[in-house]
Each structure stands twice: as C-alpha cells, then as structure tokens.
Amino acid sequence: MEPKEKIILTGDRPTGKLHIGHYVGSLRRRVELQNSGLYDKIFIFEADAQALTDNIENPEKVRQNVIEVALDYLAAGLDPAKSTLFIQSQIPELCELSFYFMDMVSVSRLQRNPTVKTEVQMRGFSGESIPVGFFTYPISQAADITMFKATTVPAGEDQEPMLEQCREIVRKFNNIYGDTLVEPNILLPENAACLRLPGTDGKAKMSKSLGNCIYLSDSADEVNKKVKGMYTDPTHLQVSDPGHLEGNTVFTYLDAFATDEMVAAMTTDYQTLQEMKDHYTRGGLGDMKCKKLLMSVLQETLEPIRQRRAEFEKDIPQVYEILRKGCEVARETACQTMDEVRRAMKINYFQDQALIEEQSRRFASK
Ligand code: TRP
Numbered sequence: 001m002e003p004k005e006k007i008i009l010t011g012d013r014p015t016g017k018l019h020i021g022h023y024v025g026s027l028r029r030r031v032e033l034q035n036s037g038l039y040d041k042i043f044i045f046e047a048d049a050q051a052l053t054d055n056i057e058n059p060e061k062v063r064q065n066v067i068e069v070a071l072d073y074l075a076a077g078l079d080p081a082k083s084t085l086f087i088q089s090q091i092p093e094l095c096e097l098s099f100y101f102m103d104m105v106s107v108s109r110l111q112r113n114p115t116v117k118t119e120v121q122m123r124g125f126s127g128e129s130i131p132v133g134f135f136t137y138p139i140s141q142a143a144d145i146t147m148f149k150a151t152t153v154p155a156g157e158d159q160e161p162m163l164e165q166c167r168e169i170v171r172k173f174n175n176i177y178g179d180t181l182v183e184p185n186i187l188l189p190e191n192a193a194c195l196r197l198p199g200t201d202g203k204a205k206m207s208k209s210l211g212n213c214i215y216l217s218d219s220a221d222e223v224n225k226k227v228k229g230m231y232t233d234p235t236h237l238q239v240s241d242p243g244h245l246e247g248n249t250v251f252t253y254l255d256a257f258a259t260d261e262m263v264a265a266m267t268t269d270y271q272t273l274q275e276m277k278d279h280y281t282r283g284g285l286g287d288m289k290c291k292k293l294l295m296s297v298l299q300e301t302l303e304p305i306r307q308r309r310a311e312f313e314k315d316i317p318q319v320y321e322i323l324r325k326g327c328e329v330a331r332e333t334a335c336q337t338m339d340e341v342r343r344a345m346k347i348n349y350f351q352d353q354a355l356i357e358e359q360s361r362r363f364a365s366k
Pocket of ligand 1: 009010012047050144159
C-alpha cells in the first residue's frame with residue numbers, strides 16, 4: 001500500500017537499563033527525528049512481551065526494567081507530547097494480528113532468519129527446545145511494525161533480517177487480501193561507529209553480562225572510571241610509539257560522540273578529531289590524553305540526560321501515567337488497523353451488512 005503518512009515505529013526490549021550503545025545506535029536519532037517535524041506520527045514502545053519470550057521465568061526483571069527504560073527514553077529527550085510511548089503487552093490487538101501472520105510464514109523461513117539463528121546460539125537453546133514464542137518473535141515483531149503502518153523503523157543492523165521478514169509478510173498479506181498493510185524501511189545509524197558500539201573492553205558488543213557497558217544512568221564518576229579502564233591499542237606501550245586506531249575503543253567512542261567543535265573547544269592542540277588521530281598514529285600522543293578528551297565529551301553529552309532523569313525520577317507515578325496514556329493512544333490506532341485487517345480477511349461478519357443480506361437471500365430461496 002502507498003503510505004499516506006510518514007510514520008516511525010521502533011522499540012527496545014526492557015531487559016536492562018539503556019547504555020550509550022543504545023544511545024548512539026538509536027536513541028539519539030529518534031530524538032532528532034522526533035524534533036525534525038518531518039514525521040506525522042512517532043511510536044516508541046517497550047517490547048516487554050518480546051522480552052518475556054526468553055525471560056518467562058523472570059518476569060520481575062522485565063517489570064523492573066520497564067520503568068528504567070521509560071526513564072531513559074524521557075531523559076534522552078523523547079517527548080510524550082510528540083512521540084507516543086507505550087508498552088507492547090498492553091496492546092492485545094498485536095496478538096491477534098500475529099495469529100494471522102503465523103499462517104503466512106513457514107518454519108523453514110524462520111529457521112533461516114539470521115538474527116534468530118545467532119540468538120538461539122547465544123542463549124544455548126538446542127534444536128527443538130526453543131520456546132515457540134521465541135522462535136516466532138519475528139512474526140510478532142512484524143505485527144508491531146505493521147499495526148502502526150510504520151514507514152520508517154530506526155534500528156540497528158541486527159534488525160535488518162526482521163524488517164526483511166516483515167516486508168515479506170506485508171507483501172503476502174496484501175497479495176492475498178488486497179492492499180491493506182504498509183512495507184516498512186529500516187533507518188540505520190549514520191556512521192560505522194554508531195552501528196555497533198563495542199564494549200569498554202573492546203569486545204564486539206556492549207552487554208550487561210560482559211560488564212562492559214556505560215549506562216545512560218551512570219554517574220559522572222562511574223563514567224570516568226570506566227573510561228580510564230578502557231581498552232585501547234595494546235601495541236601502544238610508550239607515548240612515542242605510533243598508535244593504531246583500528247579496534248581502538250577510545251577512538252571508536254570518539255567517532256560516535258565527538259564533534260569537531262567539541263574537539264576544538266576541549267583540547268588546546270587540535271581543531272578536528274582527525275588532527276588528533278593523525279598525532280596518535282604518528283606517535284607522541286598518550287592514551288590518557290585521549291581518554292581525558294573522551295571523558296569530557298561523554299560528560300557534555302550525558303550530563304543533560306542525567307539531569308532530566310533525576311527530574312523524572314522524582315515523580316514516578318507521572319512516568320507510569322505517560323506510559324498509560326501512550327498505550328491508550330496506540331490502542332486506538334491498533335483497533336483501527338485491526339478493523340481494516342478483519343474487513344480485508346473477510347472475518348468482520350457483524351459489520352458486513354452485504355454478507356448478512358446475501359445469506360438471507362440464499363436461505364430464503366432454498
Ligand atoms: N527486537 C528489538 C530489539 O531487540 C525490539 C523490537 C520489538 C522492535 N519489536 C520491534 C524494534 C519493532 C523495532 C520495531 O531491540
């Protein structure tokens with residue numbers, strides 16, 4: 001279907017507080033998109049039901065993190081007056097749509113989904129012990145996206161296979177039932193550093209279990225301590241040694257966070273980040289100087305977020321109220337889409353006056 005409106009939808013599983021990888025990978029962009037005024041509607045949601053697909057024995061974890069993530073959203077600058085913030089489990093229509101989508105996807109197609117494959121391995125599920133709900137979450141995610149007729153899904157590259165599968169479902173649905181749903185596009189982060197921010201230890205990904213995260217809610221002291229301990233270039237032993245940027249986490253973070261204006265304002269020797277990189281690779285620039293700059297850069301970015309978080313933390317009932325209202329708004333859209341879906345699928349018996357009349361005539365002429 002040709003979309004009439006530009007609609008953003010995206011979300012996170014509330015399994016932990018959000019870290020700076022989430023921030024550069026998606027959150028910062030969402031706030032920019034929200035404030036750009038280019039979109040007709042913006043839906044940001046907490047995928048708590050999806051989080052439960054592999055946390056079914058640990059509902060408390062999800063419940064605790066729903067409020068943490070909401071605070072992170074608000075602290076980062078998502079504004080409930082501009083974006084609808086809601087919780088997946090409170091929209092029962094999502095289950096309904098998933099139920100019909102399940103008839104349009106084969107087991108082998110799900111098995112081929114690269115994200116599912118890696119996640120199955122990561123969680124150590126073997127063969128047929130995978131929970132059905134976990135295995136089929138790409139289908140439920142397609143429902144999340146299409147329910148709101150999203151045209152644009154800002155997300156990390158790991159979500160690309162989900163979007164691909166979603167588009168397949170949309171095409172299949174529209175082919176069978178006529179133009180109803182909208183094919184979404186993914187909107188990836190601008191630069192490579194933001195695509196997947198490594199952990200402070202240099203490992204490929206920030207993750208709570210590896211203990212290599214910098215959280216949006218960390219204090220300035222915690223951030224500085226973590227930066228001091230960061231992985232750099234193991235071959236850069238003396239200040240005079242030439243340093244390497246490749247795989248050097250401090251520079252990856254600078255790429256993700258530092259603008260040239262920040263570099264010029266916060267150092268005495270460089271106008272741009274490139275000048276500093278050149279000095280580092282030539283030799284003669286120590287790691288600690290680079291880390292000091294990173295501390296200032298992170299401090300400048302995170303301090304306003306921290307302050308907003310502290311404000312919202314003072315009134316937690318209000319934060320739940322923001323989410324409750326968001327759910328109400330999201331549900332209106334969901335009910336509208338489900339009406340259209342039921343009509344297209346010809347399961348809207350009681351709204352279909354023509355059906356009732358047709359059946360009356362058929363039985364009358366018997
Ligand atoms: N799978 C996403 C994640 O793990 C969360 C998510 C669920 C999502 N439904 C979505 C993201 C729909 C974008 C669109 O972070």
